[in-house]
Amino acid sequence: MEGLLGGFIVALKPMNLVFCFAGASIGTLIGVLPGLGPTAAIAMLLPLTIGLDPVSAIIMIAGIYYGASYGGSTTAILVKIPGEAQSVVTCLDGYKMAQQGRAGAAIAIAAIGSFVAGTVGAVAIGLISMPLVEFAIRFGPAENLSLLLLGFIVILVLAKGNVVKSLIMIAAGLLLSMVGQDVITGQPRFTLGIPELTDGFGVVVVAMGIFGLGEVFANVEKFRTRSMQAVPVGSLMPTKDDWKRSAMPIARGSVLGFLIGLLPGGGATLASFISYGVEKKFTKHPEEFGNGAVEGVAGPEAANNAGAAGSFIPLLALGLPGNPVTALLLGALIVHNVTPGPLMIQERPEIFWGVIASMYVGNVMLVLLNLPLIGIWVQLLKVPYRALYAALILFMIIGAYSLNNNPVEILLLLLFGVLGYGLRKLRFDTAPLILAFVLGGPIEFNLRQTMMLARDPLDYLMGRPIALTILAFGLLLIVLPMFSKVRQKLMLARAVNEL
């Protein structure tokens, strides 16, 4: 708890409060633009933080994250266009509530649910991180490698759509990460003699291109076809019945979301979907689900916020990003010369605890400052995208250039923007690619170190129980769904025979 208090001292410094507010406001501004969610918002706004000191930068990014999530929920409720997958569930009942003239109540419940979950998340991170760090500090290359592989397995198990496509994306991301100097020998690889590629592709340029510019390109395509009609907001005050019905879903969503967020590949989206399912089971009004049930907004919104908080733990304590947002945060930390992992908490405690405290402060900002500004955000929804996209592109271009003061970075941004757009058109999920890109360096380094240390890899692995347990868990994750599929097929065959 001492660390968390120290974190609050850092986060509550007037300058950091200003950055947190600025991040939350600009994040909301981007988040309310239809189709743009937290990942795109962070990717686009990373450049704004480059001139800042690391703590202020990370605090601002956390603000952007929460602001964009809040903005995404607002558009999900008002125009039924979620900013990102994590707000998809909110569309179901939130938009129905809006159609019934209760948009204000839905937005308020979403914000309050997020605030409660953020509070639970901040405290839980404080409690869990230290023991985890003490455990992780004993990890060698084999354990790190197993953990990274487990991350990929979970990403695959949870990936949406075709598994082969996800595997291709992982291979592509890993290959992209190998451009530049070899991690062990320092020999240049795939640089084509271009000096700018000697250090490899920067995470910020790759993420900003694939998520940010790629998303903008996809929206440019729809200039003509997209028209929006926002539903009036109405009173922001939820009714007494709304409060009563939301209390337990928010509590359940907070705990459930946090636990799911801890899993690599988990995070906000999965948490919100599971919470919706759970609330549907617990409710006394199942018939209202899909028709404007306040529980269907309260639970998932709390869960996605708690899930986001939970996903910070593997990132900060182990240096292992579990989803695209945390992968971007990892990139941002690296840009600011901070390497997340067990050593960061010991060497740079002000960053670790500052980030956690700022997550909480960011949530307070959203409730106290952003919620009353809802009118402005709704006005923004009426501004056509064609009038805003140019500024978004300029933001990203300046950001890319400022990384090395080199126009080649803008060309790389464009290259990855076109790649991201192309992958969207070909229906490839870009999240595995970006995760693989971020994890590629550590995976190769740990693999090659493990191979060097092990005379007989199998024998070596037998002597590493933690690595073995992690790998066994990963194997179980692959095998279990197969068994349930086989069982389903057998039961189906039996049922057909009996007919």
Add this chain to the structure above:
Amino acid sequence: MTGETSRLAATLRPRLGAIAGIVCGLIGTFASLQLPLGTSRLLGPGAVPLLLSLAMTGLSLALLVKPGADEAEPDEEDGGLHGAAMVALVALMIGAFALLLTWLGFIVAGTALMYGLYAIGEEKLVSAKALLRAVLTALAAYLLFVVALSVNMPAGTLWGY
């Protein structure tokens, strides 16, 4: 988009992705083979990329043989050829901006880029509104990034800076 074209797109799309994957995998394999592969204990710089490139080729082949269903979102819109042309135009302008930035400087190149982008948005070649917006956006970006955040943007060799 007509039903027939969208059916054709649905059939071609997964195969196009698979072919692109095969091409990238083969290029990766060729490039990795130019690097030292090392031994099983001391892996060289080419070993891991080689394995990954081969995996990518194999997986893309599997996707080509069994592409699966086209995974379009139910309410996903497609801008068609017009949309793709808009994207190509925007991409070209960004590329031109990158090439001209050092020569023209941020304010001139930025205003020109913004004008182009706003003009695309309005679908008009000449537009006073787009010009006004472009000047204001470039100026605001200059004040925010260069003046307030001290980002070092080029002033332009053409003007002697």
